[in-house]
Ligand SMILES: *[C@@H]1O[C@H](CO)[C@@H](O)[C@H](O)[C@H]1NC(C)=O
Ligand SMILES: *[C@@H]1O[C@H](CO)[C@@H](O)[C@H](O)[C@H]1NC(C)=O
C-alpha cells in the first residue's frame with residue numbers, strides 16, 4: 001500500500017509540465033557529448049496579444065519538484081538573457097568552439113528560467129513589426145504577463161518559492177516586475193537579486209569620477225578641477241556632480257562628459273578594469289577604427305531621466321557584412337552568437353523558421369527603449385515593506401555599474417543596519433579560507449561585494465557567485 005501511494009504521488013508530481021510544455025522539451029541539445037539527466041525546456045510565452053517571449057528553463061538537479069524557481073534577466077536594455085545562460089551561469093557554456101562544456105551553474109539547487117525580453121530581443125519576436133517600441137513600465141507589464149503565461153505552462157510552480165534576479169539594466173527590470181508579481185497569488189515571490197545593477201542613475205554617474213581616479217584613469221588635475229568647480233551641490237556621500245552642472249555648465253558638463261566617455265573609450269575593458277579588451281584596446285577608442293562607434297552611453301544632462309548606459313556599439317548590419325567587431329564593448333560574443341544560430345540548435349530550441357538571426361543585443365531596442373525610471377529606491381522600499389528579501393551584489397572592478405554608486409544607493413535607502421561591513425569567505429584549492437568580498441547587512445537586504453569580479457560576476461567568479469546565490473535562497477550565511 002505504501003508503494004502504491006508513493007507511486008501515485010510520484011505520478012502526480014513528476015509532471016511539472018503541461019502538454020504544451022512537453023512540446024517545448026529539449027530532447028537533443030547540439031554540442032554535448034552526452035545529453036544531461038535533468039530536463040530543459042525552450043519555447044514561447046505570450047507577453048501580450050502580439051509579443052512572444054522566448055524562454056529557456058533548466059530544471060534543478062537537486063529536486064525539481066520542490067526547489068525554488070529563479071527567473072534571470074540580462075540588461076541592455078536590449079540584450080539577451082541567453083548570455084546569462086551560455087556565458088554566466090547556465091549548466092553549459094558556449095565559450096569554447098562548437099562544443100558546450102559543463103559549467104558551475106545556478107540550476108544545481110533551483111529551477112532557472114532565462115527570459116529573452118523585451119520583445120524583439122534574441123529569439124523573442126512580434127509578428128507585427130511596429131509594436132517593438134517599449135519602455136520601463138511597459139516592459140515590466142510584458143514581463144509580468146510573460147511570466148503568467150509561463151506559470152500556466154508550468155502550473156507546478158504556482159505557489160513555489162520564486163526569485164527574480166538579473167544584472168545591469170535588469171536593476172530596473174527586476175524591481176518593476178516584482179511590483180506586479182507581489183499582487184499575484186500564484187507567484188510566491190520570496191526575494192530579488194540584482195548584480196551590478198542600474199539602480200540610481202545619478203549615483204552611478206556621481207561615483208564614476210572617484211572610481212576612475214582610484215584606478216589611475218584620470219589625472220589629479222582633473223580630479224581637483226572637478227571637485228573645486230563642479231561640486232556646488234552635495235549629497236550624503238559627497239559631490240553631486242550631476243546636480244551641480246547648472247552652476248558651471250560650460251566647464252563641468254564637458255569635464256564630466258569626458259570622464260564618462262573615458263570609461264567607455266579609454267581602451268580599458270569597461271566591464272572589468274582588470275581584464276583585457278577583446279578585439280584590442282583600440283577597438284573601442286574613437287578615431288582608431290574606420291567604423292563609426294556611436295556613443296556607448298546616452299547621457300542627457302538636461303533630462304536626468306535619460307542618463308543611462310547603453311551597452312551596445314553601433315554596427316551596421318552586424319550579421320550580413322561580416323565585420324569582426326564586438327557588439328558589446330571589449331566582449332567577444334562570436335562563439336555564443338554562432339552557437340545560437342546553428343540550424344540544429346534553433347530546431348532543438350523550437351525557434352520558428354521565419355525568425356531572423358539571433359543577436360546578443362538588439363540595437364534598435366536599445367536605441368528606441370524609453371528609459372522612464374531614474375532610481376528604483378521607491379520600488380525596493382515597497383518590496384522590503386512586503387517582506388520580500390533583497391540581495392544587491394557587485395563585482396568591484398566594473399565601471400559600467402560601479403560598486404561605489406550601488407553602495408550609496410543601498411545606504412540612501414535609510415534602512416536599519418544589522419551589522420557593519422563583514423567579510424564573507426570561501427575555501428581556496430589548498431583548503432585555506434579566503435575573503436570573497438564584504439557584506440553590508442540590513443533587515444531583509446544584503447549588499448554583497450565580490451573581490452576581483454567585474455560586471456559579469458558569475459562569469460568572472462563562478463563558484464563564488466553560486467555560493468552566494470545558494471546561500472541567499474536557502475537563507476544561510478554567505
Ligand atoms: C520589430 O521586430 C521584428 C522582429 O520581431 C523586426 O523584423 C522588425 O524590423 C522590428 N521593427 C523595428 C521598427 O525595429
Ligand atoms: C572573437 O572570437 C573568435 C573565436 O574565438 C575569433 O575568431 C575572433 O577573432 C574574435 N574576434 C574579436 C573581434 O575579438
Ligand SMILES: *[C@@H]1O[C@H](CO)[C@@H](O)[C@H](O)[C@H]1NC(C)=O
Pocket residue numbers: 286287
Ligand atoms: C576624432 O576625429 C574628429 C573628426 O574626424 C576630430 O575632430 C577629433 O579631434 C578627433 N579626436 C581625436 C581624439 O583625435
Ligand SMILES: *[C@@H]1O[C@H](CO)[C@@H](O)[C@H](O)[C@H]1NC(C)=O
Pocket residue numbers: 254255257258261286293294295296
Ligand atoms: C563624448 O563622446 C561623444 C560620442 O562619442 C562625443 O560626441 C562627445 O563629444 C564626447 N565628449 C567629450 C567631452 O569628449
Ligand SMILES: *[C@@H]1O[C@H](CO)[C@@H](O)[C@H](O)[C@H]1NC(C)=O
Pocket residue numbers: 120362363364
Ligand atoms: C532595426 O531597424 C532597421 C530599420 O527599421 C531594420 O531594417 C532592422 O532589421 C532592425 N534590426 C533588428 C535586429 O530588428
